[in-house]
Amino acid sequence: MDKELELMIGGPQGSGLDTTGQILTSSLAYIGYGVISDREYYSNITGKHSYIHMKVSPARVPYDLSYPVKLLTAIDAETLFHHYNDIDEKGFIALDERGLDTNLEKIVTIEGFTKQMIMDDLKNRVGSTILRDLVQYLEDDLKINTIILNYKEILDKLVDKYGVAASLASRYMSSIPMGVISGLMDIDAEAIEYGVRRRFHGRERIIEHNVFLITTIAEDIKSVYGSPLKLPKPTLDMKEIMVVSGNDIVAMGKVVGGLRFQSYYPITPAADESFFIEANQNLGDDKGGVVVFQTEDELAAIAAAIGGALTGVRTATATSGPGFSLMVEALGWAGNSEVPLVITYYQRGGPATGLPTRGGQSDLLFTMFASHGEFPRVVLASGDHEEAFEDSIIAFNLAEKYQLPVIHLLDKYLANSIATIRVPDIDQFTIDRGIIYNGNGDYVRFDTSKTISPRAFLGDDVIMWHTGNEHNEEGHNTEDPILRERMYRKRMEKLELIIKETPKKYMYRYYGPENPEVILLGWGFVKHVSISAIKHLEKEGYKAGYLHLKMFMPFPEEDIVNILNKVDRNNIIAVENNIMLQAAKATSLFTGIRIDRGIKKYTGRPIYLHELLEALRDLLNNRNKKEVVLTYGS
Amino acid sequence: MVVDIKALRTEVWVDWCPGCGNFGILNATQRAIAELNLEPNKTVVVSGIGCSGKTSHFINVNGVHTLHGRAIPFATGIKIANPELTVIVHGGDGDLLGIGAGHFIALGRRNLDITVVMHNNGVYGLTKGQASPTLFRGLKTKALPQPNIQDAVNPIALAIASGYTFVARTYSLNIKHYVETLKMAINHKGTAFIDVLQPCVVYNDIYTKDFFKERMYILEKNGWDPVVEPGTPTETIEEKIKKAIEKSLEWGDKIPIGVFYHNKAVPEFGERLNTQIPNYTELPPAKQKIARDDGKPIITNSDFRRLFSRYIVTRR
Numbered sequence: 001m002d003k004e005l006e007l008m009i010g011g012p013q014g015s016g017l018d019t020t021g022q023i024l025t026s027s028l029a030y031i032g033y034g035v036i037s038d039r040e041y042y043s044n045i046t047g048k049h050s051y052i053h054m055k056v057s058p059a060r061v062p063y064d065l066s067y068p069v070k071l072l073t074a075i076d077a078e079t080l081f082h083h084y085n086d087i088d089e090k091g092f093i094a095l096d097e098r099g100l101d102t103n104l105e106k107i108v109t110i111e112g113f114t115k116q117m118i119m120d121d122l123k124n125r126v127g128s129t130i131l132r133d134l135v136q137y138l139e140d141d142l143k144i145n146t147i148i149l150n151y152k153e154i155l156d157k158l159v160d161k162y163g164v165a166a167s168l169a170s171r172y173m174s175s176i177p178m179g180v181i182s183g184l185m186d187i188d189a190e191a192i193e194y195g196v197r198r199r200f201h202g203r204e205r206i207i208e209h210n211v212f213l214i215t216t217i218a219e220d221i222k223s224v225y226g227s228p229l230k231l232p233k234p235t236l237d238m239k240e241i242m243v244v245s246g247n248d249i250v251a252m253g254k255v256v257g258g259l260r261f262q263s264y265y266p267i268t269p270a271a272d273e274s275f276f277i278e279a280n281q282n283l284g285d286d287k288g289g290v291v292v293f294q295t296e297d298e299l300a301a302i303a304a305a306i307g308g309a310l311t312g313v314r315t316a317t318a319t320s321g322p323g324f325s326l327m328v329e330a331l332g333w334a335g336n337s338e339v340p341l342v343i344t345y346y347q348r349g350g351p352a353t354g355l356p357t358r359g360g361q362s363d364l365l366f367t368m369f370a371s372h373g374e375f376p377r378v379v380l381a382s383g384d385h386e387e388a389f390e391d392s393i394i395a396f397n398l399a400e401k402y403q404l405p406v407i408h409l410l411d412k413y414l415a416n417s418i419a420t421i422r423v424p425d426i427d428q429f430t431i432d433r434g435i436i437y438n439g440n441g442d443y444v445r446f447d448t449s450k451t452i453s454p455r456a457f458l459g460d461d462v463i464m465w466h467t468g469n470e471h472n473e474e475g476h477n478t479e480d481p482i483l484r485e486r487m488y489r490k491r492m493e494k495l496e497l498i499i500k501e502t503p504k505k506y507m508y509r510y511y512g513p514e515n516p517e518v519i520l521l522g523w524g525f526v527k528h529v530s531i532s533a534i535k536h537l538e539k540e541g542y543k544a545g546y547l548h549l550k551m552f553m554p555f556p557e558e559d560i561v562n563i564l565n566k567v568d569r570n571n572i573i574a575v576e577n578n579i580m581l582q583a584a585k586a587t588s589l590f591t592g593i594r595i596d597r598g599i600k601k602y603t604g605r606p607i608y609l610h611e612l613l614e615a616l617r618d619l620l621n622n623r624n625k626k627e628v629v630l631t632y633g634s
Numbered sequence: 635m636v637v638d639i640k641a642l643r644t645e646v647w648v649d650w651c652p653g654c655g656n657f658g659i660l661n662a663t664q665r666a667i668a669e670l671n672l673e674p675n676k677t678v679v680v681s682g683i684g685c686s687g688k689t690s691h692f693i694n695v696n697g698v699h700t701l702h703g704r705a706i707p708f709a710t711g712i713k714i715a716n717p718e719l720t721v722i723v724h725g726g727d728g729d730l731l732g733i734g735a736g737h738f739i740a741l742g743r744r745n746l747d748i749t750v751v752m753h754n755n756g757v758y759g760l761t762k763g764q765a766s767p768t769l770f771r772g773l774k775t776k777a778l779p780q781p782n783i784q785d786a787v788n789p790i791a792l793a794i795a796s797g798y799t800f801v802a803r804t805y806s807l808n809i810k811h812y813v814e815t816l817k818m819a820i821n822h823k824g825t826a827f828i829d830v831l832q833p834c835v836v837y838n839d840i841y842t843k844d845f846f847k848e849r850m851y852i853l854e855k856n857g858w859d860p861v862v863e864p865g866t867p868t869e870t871i872e873e874k875i876k877k878a879i880e881k882s883l884e885w886g887d888k889i890p891i892g893v894f895y896h897n898k899a900v901p902e903f904g905e906r907l908n909t910q911i912p913n914y915t916e917l918p919p920a921k922q923k924i925a926r927d928d929g930k931p932i933i934t935n936s937d938f939r940r941l942f943s944r945y946i947v948t949r950r
Contacts, residue, residue: 029947031949031950032950198944201944239948239949241946242947243947244945255933256931256933256938258925258932260922260924280941281911287922287923288911288913288914288922289911289917291714293711300740303708303710304708304714305711307680307698307707307712308919309711311712311716311719311919313920315711329701333700393931420947423938423939423946424938426931426935427935429930431929457920458698459716459719459920464697465697466698466699467697467699468700476644476646
């Protein structure tokens with residue numbers, strides 16, 4: 001993993017960072033590199049600081065982000081004030097000359113507390129809050145190479161060559177970081193053009209302008225600095241590479257999995273998924289299309305999805321914490337009335353509105369127990385883009401096979417990061433619709449002779465009733481104690497069936513040596529940073545494994561007990577983006593194994609490898625220490 | 635198939651209070667379904683919570699007894715997923731205009747082809763007589779500890795303002811009028827709303843049978859013309875809307891029942907979906923195959939590459 005590169009691109013929201021990230025990722029994938037690109041941004045459309053943090057690897061699909069980075073390209077002056085601690089010694093920063101006299105004190109887009117923290121640090125270490133002095137300090141003390149460019153002069157080249165109106169030239173700002181990176185990494189003109197074409201397909205003038213600008217900058221950079229960040233030739237064994245965000249890949253998985261009706265209410269970071277499906281909703285003349293229905297609120301979103309499911313359609317909704325909070329009552333209705341339904345749940349920082357555009361894993365216990373009363377549900381969490389695709393299909397199979405709601409848990413880190421993954425082989429998936437009424441004989445919807453009653457759909461040749469009340473076999477309300485017990489048990493028995501019948505890889509995965517001394521326990525997007533961490537620990541002499549939990553409801557108790565029993569209780573360390581160590585709590589609840597050592601991060605930023613390793617060494621060396629709280633990242 | 639009205643009754647005992655206006659509503663709904671020859675398996679009654687919520691269990695067609703306030707979005711999902719179904723919503727005034735008011739308004743924006751029947755008795759019956767959103771301020775019905783201090787919503791005006799294209803009022807004990815109104819509503823291609831006035835014999839001692847009997851008159855008998863045909867000029871439509879809203883304010887000595895507004899010129903939601911999905915009508919969600927005969931997804935590897943080619947980079 002040594003020959004990998006981490007870099008950052010920073011600037012105000014609305015300055016085209018996304019575009020830079022997309023072009024760069026496509027160009028790198030085209031050459032054959034593996035990329036992960038995380039986007040961190042404020043809940044704001046224009047003006048506040050956002051950045052892309054990317055890792056590029058010639059040999060693997062990376063997911064684990066770490067600091068320091070080798071290169072920072074900044075669109076504005078503010079960026080360096082946020083990230084001057086993130087850059088490696090002898091690393092590179094690229095800046096606009098025109099911003100050098102910026103005084104941090106005068107920047108209005110940084111909120112007060114953040115600004116004060118940075119000012120205190122700068123006064124202490126640099127003795128000034130002027131960007132020019134900070135740059136000097138970085139050059140002198142940290143031997144960082146600074147590349148000072150005049151962005152306006154660069155953009156003027158477009159005005160001169162193509163007659164682009166000066167007022168429009170700033171729209172090409174996103175080409176500047178791309179040009180700098182291309183120069184330092186030696187990304188050739190063909191790859192650059194490929195990336196630009198994919199981003200702006202068909203808009204020839206824009207393509208020409210961008211390619212001109214990027215290649216010109218790249219050549220200038222190379223002539224002065226060479227290409228010190230050039231990576232070895234890629235060795236990834238993929239001919240075709242998918243370049244997708246978590247939202248994209250989940251949407252694709254749902255469509256392949258048979259989704260034909262999605263209802264949603266706009267919310268970050270889930271709404272992009274619904275937009276993606278709508279943009280790709282026509283599946284072909286003989287196949288039909290996916291209805292994407294924007295409702296008036298999340299109460300309606302889940303209710304409409306339930307209604308659609310009663311007609312035999314694979315339906316889903318996609319939401320985040322605040323939206324799911326509103327869906328909770330209807331979730332219970334679906335559980336009670338045995339409705340197959342998928343809720344794709346992108347966690348963000350809570351509670352309440354919390355950190356709307358930041359990540360978190362603080363909703364696990366909520367999804368496991370949301371809604372009053374007891375009813376069966378599946379809670380399934382994905383740890384990376386490939387898992388997310390697979391789980392999006394499996395979620396529908398579980399929902400229909402067991403006739404219950406499935407909550408597919410993801411997080412913002414996964415939703416908004418772009419990864420380069422293998423194109424999935426659709427033929428390895430099966431659509432399992434479960435037991436369906438065969439059309440013979442009298443039909444009752446809630447036949448109690450089996451745990452799973454055959455399902456008929458509204459519109460079939462039979463009629464049926466559904467209700468949120470306790471009900472008899474026909475689906476009419478009942479308060480009879482015997483019937484109540486029978487129906488209640490029939491519903492809950494499904495949980496045991498799921499554990500018995502579901503392949504283990506959908507419930508948990510274990511990485512590492514067969515007989516570990518230390519087990520990291522995690523879920524969701526902490527997967528790969530944890531896997532990388534155990535590899536590092538191995539080099540340091542620890543036999544460490546990573547237990548990746550995927551299914552929390554029902555919980556694969558026996559298997560998890562067997563794995564955790566391999567190590568001393570004190571050597572189980574939970575790694576989670578929440579303060580309660582919720583996955584560890586859930587594990588304790590079902591297995592009786594108490595896990596109270598953990599590494600926690602709830603700042604809304606992902607867990608980075610360097611801080612995780614540091615925390616792990618700390619816990620491994622201090623056996624009485626219970627926890628480490630991580631806070632790295634701006 | 636001719637539907638026999640007796641076959642539209644279920645074996646569930648109808649547990650409303652003796653004299654309840656709901657009996658009229660139930661009876662008339664069954665009669666309308668029979669007279670329209672709606673196939674029970676292609677018909678869905680979707681109900682909310684409260685006394686009116688039980689309606690779906692008493693009619694021998696598909697029934698979905700949903701959550702308080704959510705009958706409309708449940709029904710919406712059913713209808714969009716399978717547009718060949720006839721979907722009728724039964725909700726109370728509290729259900730549709732209180733806890734579910736947002737959905738009531740949103741439905742009007744869509745003109746989805748479903749019929750909403752509102753049981754309007756001014757009170758929350760099943761929780762023992764609290765004021766509903768249609769009870770006027772200052773009134774003190776039997777169970778209220780104090781006179782109502784909240785104003786009443788005007789359901790007819792709200793429906794028209796929300797975009798409902800068939801808006802009517804009827805009376806639960808005028809079976810003939812109810813049946814005809816409901817039949818028109820079901821036949822209307824778009825969202826229909828019927829405000830059904832009804833007595834609550836236990837908790838509303840103001841809106842009684844006698845109260846309604848003395849005041850009610852049928853709009854159409856006075857030369858009222860609520861219909862907007864396709865091609866009608868915008869000014870004429872606006873004129874009809876204004877008149878209908880004005881008419882909806884009439885309450886007191888005289889209470890009009892009948893069709894207030896009936897616009898046939900607004901595209902139904904399915905037509906709108908057709909503009910996005912050209913084969914929605916032939917292949918709505920419920921009619922699509924999602925798996926091949928061997929159980930593999932209907933989306934093949936080559937479909938996947940065709941649909942999502944923009945996201946696949948072929949290495950050079």
